[in-house]
């Protein structure tokens with residue numbers, strides 16, 4: 001093979017770093033692949049926009065449709081659903097392998113893209129789509145291919161980890177911590193995709209699909225963001241020796257009759273400080289994997305940023321290019337297990353519940369009766385006075401209960417005249 005032609009679609013934060021690495025390391029990459037890896041073109045929206053890397057102007061084009069037809073490997077780094085999806089499908093139809101970092105597209109329409117790659121006999125790689133620069137998807141798909149994965153527990157969104165870490169370290173309220181994340185360039189001007197958990201939910205769908213050989217889309221993922229996490233809940237967690245993290249949790253659940261389902265959810269959770277994920281600070285990502293034979297594994301590093309993400313993209317480009325040179329294909333996706341998704345109401349966890357109550361005789365008894373009536377068992381109760389004689393705050397940690405039982409408990413608590421507010425409900429993970 002003379003050269004492997006690479007087309008880059010999008011030249012923003014990640015794309016410009018990919019262009020830089022492909023250009024600056026061309027000699028070494030050719031050695032590793034066994035043929036030159038040649039940047040054949042870079043599709044952009046605005047040819048005059050300033051870029052972090054000065055791409056040869058002769059390579060710049062605004063005609064992405066035309067570019068994908070003259071490439072061996074197409075690297076999609078535009079983001080968004082369209083035109084990314086159509087361009088990827090067109091690239092595959094014309095015989096190109098595809099590398100993408102587009103978690104939103106894979107979370108929504110992954111199975112269609114995996115099927116198209118298999119039909120066309122091309123590779124589709126997406127290591128950068130989850131936990132940016134951390135090698136994670138290839139270990140799940142290849143290194144652990146002979147094992148059985150039972151659980152994937154991850155901090156897969158750097159922005160929200162930074163926000164929660166700031167709240168934990170400084171006692172800041174949510175809004176102040178988000179402003180600080182924006183000032184540092186972690187959070188976008190509109191932080192919705194991160195703080196409402198949409199980004200993490202797409203990544204959870206991708207992880208669960210790979211880990212459990214099942215088609216999981218973002219619509220199957222229960223999602224709760226961190227906008228309801230208050231300084232008071234963070235302080236209460238801290239007092240218990242715990243931290244609050246936004247977790248993506250993918251679990252294989254085996255019922256008493258042996259049938260299996262998967263549970264996939266994203267929500268804030270209290271984790272004991274001793275848990276390996278509790279010490280993950282700033283905007284770092286980490287993913288904890290439990291497999292039958294390998295036991296507990298931890299993957300840690302930078303989940304975002306131009307250079308770390310470009311590292312993962314380049315790894316995929318090199319793998320796809322090597323396969324081209326060898327005339328082979330990498331392992332595709334498998335969904336043979338087709339496990340059903342367990343409804344959230346049946347998910348069992350422990351809960352940390354904060355209530356603002358009147359401070360008078362009999363209130364604690366009323367509250368505990370509501371828990372008992374809904375079959376939620378209380379593990380600990382702590383009471384502290386609210387300022388200005390406004391009553392008391394009760395912090396209750398439960399034993400394991402179903403989500404449905406807890407929801408019924410919260411609804412009933414809201415109906416007690418002595419309860420002025422259920423001010424926080426946070427799940428507790430990491431101990432069983």
Ligand SMILES: NC(=O)c1ccc[n+]([C@@H]2O[C@H](COP(=O)([O-])OP(=O)(O)OC[C@H]3O[C@@H](n4cnc5c(N)ncnc54)[C@H](O)[C@@H]3O)[C@@H](O)[C@H]2O)c1
Pocket residue numbers: 009010011012013014015043044045046064076077078079080083101102103104128129132303304305306309
């Ligand atoms: N930035 C990160 O840290 C990070 C980490 C992991 C994954 N990702 C993913 O990587 C992808 C790219 O992210 P980014 O941060 O580089 O975004 P970005 O906004 O910096 O870059 C995207 C570029 O694509 C261009 N573009 C958009 N539509 C286009 C079109 N139709 N034709 C040509 N160009 C077009 C935009 O003009 C922009 O320059 C996204 O899918 C994102 O989710 C990013």
Ligand SMILES: N[C@@H](CCO)C(=O)O
Pocket residue numbers: 129131132156157158159160186194199303304305
């Ligand atoms: N917004 C994402 C970027 C990486 O996918 C994050 O904060 O982790």
Ligand code: NA
Pocket residue numbers: 127128129130131132133134135136137312
């Ligand atoms: Na990764």
